[in-house]
Amino acid sequence: MTDRKSPKTTIRQMPEPSRRAFMAGSAAMTAALFAPKTLFAADYPTEAVNTTGLAVTDDTVTIGILHSVTGTMAISETGSVQAEKLAIEQINAQGGILGRKIEYIQEDGASDWPTFAEKSRKLLVNDKVASVMGCWTSASRKAVLPVFEQFNGMLYYPTFYEGLEQSPNVIYTGQEATQQIIAGLDWVSETKGAKTFYLLGSDYIWPRTSNKIARKHIENFLDGAKVVGEDYYPLGHTQFNSVINKIRLRKPDVIYAIVVGGSNVAFYKQLKAAGIDMTKEAPLVLTISVTEDEIRGIGGENIDGAYACMKYFQSLDSPNNIAFVQAFKDMYGEDMVIGDVTQAAYLGPWLWKAAVEKAGSFDVDKVREAQIGVELTNAPEGYVKVHENHHLWSKTRVGLAKADGQYEVVFETADLVEPDPFPEGYQ
Amino acid sequence: MESSSNRLFSARDLIGFAVLIAIIFVVLPIALDGFRLNLFGKYLTYAFVAVGLVLCWGMGGILSLGQGVFFGLGGYCMAMFLKLEASTPENTSIQSTPGIPDFMDWNQLTALPAWWEPFNSLFITLIAVILVPVVFAFIIGVAMFRRRVGGVYFAIITQAFAAILTILIIGQQGFTGGVNGITDLRTLKGWDIRSEEAKEILYFVNGGLLIVCLVIAQYVRKSKLGRLLIAMRDQEDRVRFSGYDVASFKIFIFCLGAAFAAVGGAMFTLQVGFMSPTLVGIVPSIEMVIFCAVGGRLSILGAVYGALLVNWAKTSLSESFPELWLLGLGGLFIAVVMVFPNGLAGVYAEHVEPRLMALLGKSKAAAPDSAANETPAE
Numbered sequence: 001m002t003d004r005k006s007p008k009t010t011i012r013q014m015p016e017p018s019r020r021a022f023m024a025g026s027a028a029m030t031a032a033l034f035a036p037k038t039l040f041a042a043d044y045p046t047e048a049v050n051t052t053g054l055a056v057t058d059d060t061v062t063i064g065i066l067h068s069v070t071g072t073m074a075i076s077e078t079g080s081v082q083a084e085k086l087a088i089e090q091i092n093a094q095g096g097i098l099g100r101k102i103e104y105i106q107e108d109g110a111s112d113w114p115t116f117a118e119k120s121r122k123l124l125v126n127d128k129v130a131s132v133m134g135c136w137t138s139a140s141r142k143a144v145l146p147v148f149e150q151f152n153g154m155l156y157y158p159t160f161y162e163g164l165e166q167s168p169n170v171i172y173t174g175q176e177a178t179q180q181i182i183a184g185l186d187w188v189s190e191t192k193g194a195k196t197f198y199l200l201g202s203d204y205i206w207p208r209t210s211n212k213i214a215r216k217h218i219e220n221f222l223d224g225a226k227v228v229g230e231d232y233y234p235l236g237h238t239q240f241n242s243v244i245n246k247i248r249l250r251k252p253d254v255i256y257a258i259v260v261g262g263s264n265v266a267f268y269k270q271l272k273a274a275g276i277d278m279t280k281e282a283p284l285v286l287t288i289s290v291t292e293d294e295i296r297g298i299g300g301e302n303i304d305g306a307y308a309c310m311k312y313f314q315s316l317d318s319p320n321n322i323a324f325v326q327a328f329k330d331m332y333g334e335d336m337v338i339g340d341v342t343q344a345a346y347l348g349p350w351l352w353k354a355a356v357e358k359a360g361s362f363d364v365d366k367v368r369e370a371q372i373g374v375e376l377t378n379a380p381e382g383y384v385k386v387h388e389n390h391h392l393w394s395k396t397r398v399g400l401a402k403a404d405g406q407y408e409v410v411f412e413t414a415d416l417v418e419p420d421p422f423p424e425g426y427q
Numbered sequence: 428m429e430s431s432s433n434r435l436f437s438a439r440d441l442i443g444f445a446v447l448i449a450i451i452f453v454v455l456p457i458a459l460d461g462f463r464l465n466l467f468g469k470y471l472t473y474a475f476v477a478v479g480l481v482l483c484w485g486m487g488g489i490l491s492l493g494q495g496v497f498f499g500l501g502g503y504c505m506a507m508f509l510k511l512e513a514s515t516p517e518n519t520s521i522q523s524t525p526g527i528p529d530f531m532d533w534n535q536l537t538a539l540p541a542w543w544e545p546f547n548s549l550f551i552t553l554i555a556v557i558l559v560p561v562v563f564a565f566i567i568g569v570a571m572f573r574r575r576v577g578g579v580y581f582a583i584i585t586q587a588f589a590a591i592l593t594i595l596i597i598g599q600q601g602f603t604g605g606v607n608g609i610t611d612l613r614t615l616k617g618w619d620i621r622s623e624e625a626k627e628i629l630y631f632v633n634g635g636l637l638i639v640c641l642v643i644a645q646y647v648r649k650s651k652l653g654r655l656l657i658a659m660r661d662q663e664d665r666v667r668f669s670g671y672d673v674a675s676f677k678i679f680i681f682c683l684g685a686a687f688a689a690v691g692g693a694m695f696t697l698q699v700g701f702m703s704p705t706l707v708g709i710v711p712s713i714e715m716v717i718f719c720a721v722g723g724r725l726s727i728l729g730a731v732y733g734a735l736l737v738n739w740a741k742t743s744l745s746e747s748f749p750e751l752w753l754l755g756l757g758g759l760f761i762a763v764v765m766v767f768p769n770g771l772a773g774v775y776a777e778h779v780e781p782r783l784m785a786l787l788g789k790s791k792a793a794a795p796d797s798a799a800n801e802t803p804a805e
């Protein structure tokens with residue numbers, strides 16, 4: 001906590017923010033403090049702000065929300081849907097975008113990748129939505145990507161992911177892999193003196209790519225550190241006893257775990273049952289796949305003492321975040337938890353609004369151009385800015401899991417971390 | 428009925444085929460815009476599987492819960508060809524190893540695996556689309572039917588194959604694309620399959636292939652083989668004791684069902700633009716049986732309508748009620764099974780057709796007596 005700096009210091013490292021982007025970025029909770037410049041639709045005639053036939057009228061603009069609300073991914077994606085709706089409501093309460101209220105069409109991807117492709121086509125071709133907030137898994141993003149590129153749509157994608165992608169039609173509001181991995185490994189090496197790492201993951205592209213980056217960083221950049229094991233298990237796997245035995249045999253300093261979904265529940269429970277007390281930090285567990293949402297399934301007492309590396313934790317102690325958490329709970333109930341991805345999803349509508357107002361147009365090509373360099377000065381996670389590679393400059397933070405299901409922030413990078421979806425030296 | 432059994436199409440069959448052809452080639456293209464037409468094209472690819480299931484399950488009594496395997500194998504063969512064509516060194520210049528599919532590069536492969544090489548050729552791919560699933564079905568068929576494994580045991584084993592293939596594809600992601608599947612397919616011999624016009628052409632190609640499969644299925648139905656299949660379903664031992672090699676017939680019909688499914692899978696890949704393991708596994712395989720059950724497992728035309736209806740309901744329910752639609756769909760299935768065990772075809776034959784015939788008979792001949800009880804005169 002000691003090395004945290006106020007967001008102001010990092011702003012100075014960035015190019016001077018434009019006045020309009022600054023204003024547009026103001027979130028609802030600060031509306032009272034910085035009365036946002038109200039934009040009237042009459043100043044922006046529809047035929048001028050919409051030259052490509054999008055669903056924009058004199059009073060409304062329609063966007064799409066495309067997540068799984070049924071099927072196995074529903075439990076993860078529901079938070080994103082809620083955050084996006086909250087952001088839309090707040091923007092509308094402020095007067096909307098270019099004087100127009102946002103309306104949304106929600107489609108269900110049903111945890112099924114062809115369905116995602118079908119629904120994205122429907123949103124872009126039939127409904128002519130001006131932008132889409134959506135997708136969660138890499139597989140669903142890969143399925144809709146050709147559709148967005150073909151019909152020139154704009155997708156705001158919230159999940160931290162493996163990188164290796166930079167589509168002109170996607171704004172990645174989550175972290176790419178290096179943003180989530182490198183600072184966390186540096187931290188565990190410097191403050192905990194970790195030398196040996198055991199890499200573990202579910203068997204698909206994100207954990208594999210993330211562990212590849214982690215291995216390169218451990219072997220090439222951390223002094224004297226090495227990887228003592230690397231294992232993958234199928235999605236939904238629930239028997240981790242054999243790997244836990246291997247871990248006990250090799251005695252790594254750090255278990256680097258990228259286990260996802262339901263497997264998490266089994267993994268942490270079995271770790272605890274095997275007598276590995278995570279609060280003793282021998283070995284220390286560092287994960288990049290468990291947010292507050294997952295802890296609800298795992299149970300706080302089963303993961304107490306593990307560390308997670310994210311850009312956002314619900315417990316973040318800043319006025320922006322406290323207001324955001326309160327607004328979220330007011331809308332959806334006191335027992336809601338907010339994970340990293342939920343916060344990233346919340347940024348989507350705000351980033352789009354800022355870009356539209358900077359461009360003075362809903363046209364996708366103009367929004368895309370205006371989007372680069374857009375800043376949000378008071379996002380819940382703090383200051384963020386859109387890099388020209390369509391990812392966000394964000395801080396990396398490390399949180400310590402507590403028995404109550406929340407993380408305590410123990411470290412954050414002093415500066416924003418530059419997104420680098422195609423990292424040199426890590427391929 | 429008896430008098431018509433030696434002809435490929437009775438008048439009744441002809442009307443049914445004519446109506447279906449009219450719906451696929453005239454009504455749907457006129458009534459729907461490009462986007463919806465492409466969706467119906469996708470639904471029709473499942474109809475291939477459903478028609479195969481009518482032959483295997485409805486007629487032959489072989490319930491396969493693993494048709495997704497053959498659909499997937501056909502689809503993956505096609506996807507491999509399209510992916511190689513999309514992975515030109517120019518398109519993939521950002522990779523460590525340009526010229527190989529992107530997912531291979533992400534998984535640290537530095538060269539194209541040898542078994543991918545044949546899929547550089549469209550001709551070999553088109554053969555593989557049919558041959559790979561059929562050979563696989565043949566191996567399963569020989570292993571099972573020669574040992575007289577049948578009924579529920581066979582269904583469970585086919586389901587296991589669906590699970591195994593899914594795990595294999597996901598596990599070998601460097602070679603198969605893993606969970607993400609094979610995505611971002613662009614052109615077929617330089618022809619952009621993503622354009623509106625291409626989608627429309629593919630829809631008609633798809634419809635044409637479906638009619639071909641239906642004619643083949645109709646031929647099987649009307650042939651001696653078809654009658655033997657029904658005999659095997661109802662009294663397998665009697666057929667065996669009459670001197671017929673029951674296993675060979677079963678293997679043949681299972682392979683034919685697999686070939687139909689494979690064609691559907693390949694057309695799916697072309698129309699949707701990607702292939703993924705979610706179309707191979709247990710859930711889609713069971714869904715395909717549901718399409719067949721809803722349409723009526725004894726009717727090849729009913730199976731097509733079943734696939735169309737269920738998928739259309741899926742799409743429109745999920746558009747209107749994104750959070751509740753699965754419940755509605757579940758209710759629909761329960762209703763069909765409880766109330767109409769023979770599916771849409773059963774409803775038509777029992778309730779619609781007699782009235783239709785009565786009406787037609789009245790207006791035509793004004794001689795109503797007994798017309799309703801007879802099949803149309805030859």
